[in-house]
Amino acid sequence: MCELLGMECNVPTDIVFSFSGLRQRGGRTAEHADGWGLALYEGKAARVFLEPTAAASSPLARFVADNPIKTLLAIGHIRKKTRGPVTLANTHPFVRELWGRDWVFAHNGTVRGARKLKLGRFRPIGTTDSEHAYCHLLEVLRSSFRDHPKKLGDLRQALAEAAGRVGRRGSFNFLLGDGQRLYARCATRLCYIIRKAPFGFARLSDDDVAVDFSEVTTPRDRVAIVSTVPLTTNEAWTHGEPGTLWVFDKGRLEATLPSR
Amino acid sequence: MCELLGMECNVPTDIVFSFSGLRQRGGRTAEHADGWGLALYEGKAARVFLEPTAAASSPLARFVADNPIKTLLAIGHIRKKTRGPVTLANTHPFVRELWGRDWVFAHNGTVRGARKLKLGRFRPIGTTDSEHAYCHLLEVLRSSFRDHPKKLGDLRQALAEAAGRVGRRGSFNFLLGDGQRLYARCATRLCYIIRKAPFGFARLSDDDVAVDFSEVTTPRDRVAIVSTVPLTTNEAWTHGEPGTLWVFDKGRLEATLPSR
Numbered sequence: 001m002c003e004l005l006g007m008e009c010n011v012p013t014d015i016v017f018s019f020s021g022l023r024q025r026g027g028r029t030a031e032h033a034d035g036w037g038l039a040l041y042e043g044k045a046a047r048v049f050l051e052p053t054a055a056a057s058s059p060l061a062r063f064v065a066d067n068p069i070k071t072l073l074a075i076g077h078i079r080k081k082t083r084g085p086v087t088l089a090n091t092h093p094f095v096r097e098l099w100g101r102d103w104v105f106a107h108n109g110t111v112r113g114a115r116k117l118k119l120g121r122f123r124p125i126g127t128t129d130s131e132h133a134y135c136h137l138l139e140v141l142r143s144s145f146r147d148h149p150k151k152l153g154d155l156r157q158a159l160a161e162a163a164g165r166v167g168r169r170g171s172f173n174f175l176l177g178d179g180q181r182l183y184a185r186c187a188t189r190l191c192y193i194i195r196k197a198p199f200g201f202a203r204l205s206d207d208d209v210a211v212d213f214s215e216v217t218t219p220r221d222r223v224a225i226v227s228t229v230p231l232t233t234n235e236a237w238t239h240g241e242p243g244t245l246w247v248f249d250k251g252r253l254e255a256t257l258p259s260r
Numbered sequence: 261m262c263e264l265l266g267m268e269c270n271v272p273t274d275i276v277f278s279f280s281g282l283r284q285r286g287g288r289t290a291e292h293a294d295g296w297g298l299a300l301y302e303g304k305a306a307r308v309f310l311e312p313t314a315a316a317s318s319p320l321a322r323f324v325a326d327n328p329i330k331t332l333l334a335i336g337h338i339r340k341k342t343r344g345p346v347t348l349a350n351t352h353p354f355v356r357e358l359w360g361r362d363w364v365f366a367h368n369g370t371v372r373g374a375r376k377l378k379l380g381r382f383r384p385i386g387t388t389d390s391e392h393a394y395c396h397l398l399e400v401l402r403s404s405f406r407d408h409p410k411k412l413g414d415l416r417q418a419l420a421e422a423a424g425r426v427g428r429r430g431s432f433n434f435l436l437g438d439g440q441r442l443y444a445r446c447a448t449r450l451c452y453i454i455r456k457a458p459f460g461f462a463r464l465s466d467d468d469v470a471v472d473f474s475e476v477t478t479p480r481d482r483v484a485i486v487s488t489v490p491l492t493t494n495e496a497w498t499h500g501e502p503g504t505l506w507v508f509d510k511g512r513l514e515a516t517l518p519s520r
Contacts, residue, residue: 043349044349045348045349045386047310048307048308051307059323060323060327063319063320063323067320088307089302095355097356097382100384101385102385121381123358123359123360125360
């Protein structure tokens with residue numbers, strides 16, 4: 001199993017605090033030592049840091065934590081492999097361009113018989129069930145809409161349905177970003193919190209670190225954080241209902257759809 | 261104008277020495293301060309470091325130089341913008357997946373009327389002539405072969421012809437990698453060197469640095485380096501003929517094709 005971390009905000013925010021917590025789980029406080037990745041959007045493009053090694057002891061992960069990049073949308077992942085060897089190609093998150101923007105995807109769980117899922121223009125580079133399922137999902141979206149969906153509602157409905165079909169093959173918790181929105185599907189374990197005014201203290205579960213968000217925010221700021229498990233001990237996280245797709249935009253939960 | 265750096269080898273090699281020279285040109289010894297990028301392959305997948313800032317003063321570029329990653333194939337770029345603002349989406353190299361592998365592209369020059377070049381499944385994320393031309397090139401390859409070309413000769417011929425057509429619109433020096441080979445087209449300025457036994461000293465043009473390659477290599481090693489201008493002062497670089505495509509494989513110049 002792996003762990004997921006997503007952040008979606010209305011003002012550029014650095015993900016260091018949450019990433020520090022996730023990073024500790026990559027080989028120190030939990031056994032997810034088979035790779036890590038972090039995608040940070042700037043507009044429609046994502047920069048992605050990837051390493052097929054433990055995040056907790058990675059100099060690059062430390063560099064990313066020490067040199068924060070502010071972003072409106074980020075997706076992170078630490079891997080405990082279930083399928084596919086430890087290689088760069090098998091390291092989440094995965095990225096593909098569709099409709100002139102980067103789509104970023106990270107998965108927690110296992111999809112049985114993923115290779116039976118139909119592919120089209122997107123092909124896996126590595127050997128994981130996750131990347132195969134991702135390529136299938138994107139192909140469903142592409143073939144449903146050709147030149148970009150006209151209505152957002154149609155897109156999220158198509159995504160919820162396709163993800164539900166894939167989810168019948170196992171556990172398909174995932175985060176998907178398109179540079180604008182964060183889509184988060186809960187199959188077994190996923191939770192979120194929205195930080196907004198009045199901001200207060202938060203204490204990481206996995207590290208001896210606390211931050212007073214009131215010192216680094218304005219009253220307008222809204223930050224949605226999605227994670228496999230709560231990353232802090234003193235905040236109220238909302239746990240997902242299995243078979244649900246959340247859509248976050250500008251730090252708000254914009255929609256909750258059934259995805260079975 | 262921008263500057264290109266490619267490396268293609270028969271054993272995993274770190275690109276730090278050449279990247280150090282290129283990095284100095286990104287804002288210190290030359291005015292290419294509008295971004296830099298470096299793609300390092302591991303098999304069919306590439307990890308890409310990108311920043312829309314000057315390489316010479318970039319902490320991330322220093323980190324990459326200080327924490328060398330060995331690879332068989334790397335493509336680097338520093339940008340002096342001619343078209344398109346300084347954003348992450350406009351920072352080379354660009355990456356797209358085709359036939360289950362990452363294709364990495366970096367361009368030096370300007371393509372006039374690039375937006376008239378026909379697109380298909382690959383769409384630009386940014387606003388540069390370079391990325392548009394790249395998406396066009398990949399679409400030509402994809403639509404020519406569908407499920408991967410059966411013969412390498414057919415692929416490189418199609419690439420040389422398509423690049424030649426694009427090249428009539430301006431200056432189209434580029435590096436293109438597919439995880440196996442490095443394709444390098446010379447329109448105006450491009451040169452290469454192949455380092456092999458007996459290895460000797462090399463001294464960087466742009467930095468007070470020299471390295472004795474005989475200390476870090478074995479007699480079997482072969483490393484091809486391609487660059488906009490010679491990076492060292494004491495080696496014999498081969499300058500490209502305008503309208504030529506070089507193909508490098510396992511540290512050898514495998515083929516030279518006309519591309520007009």
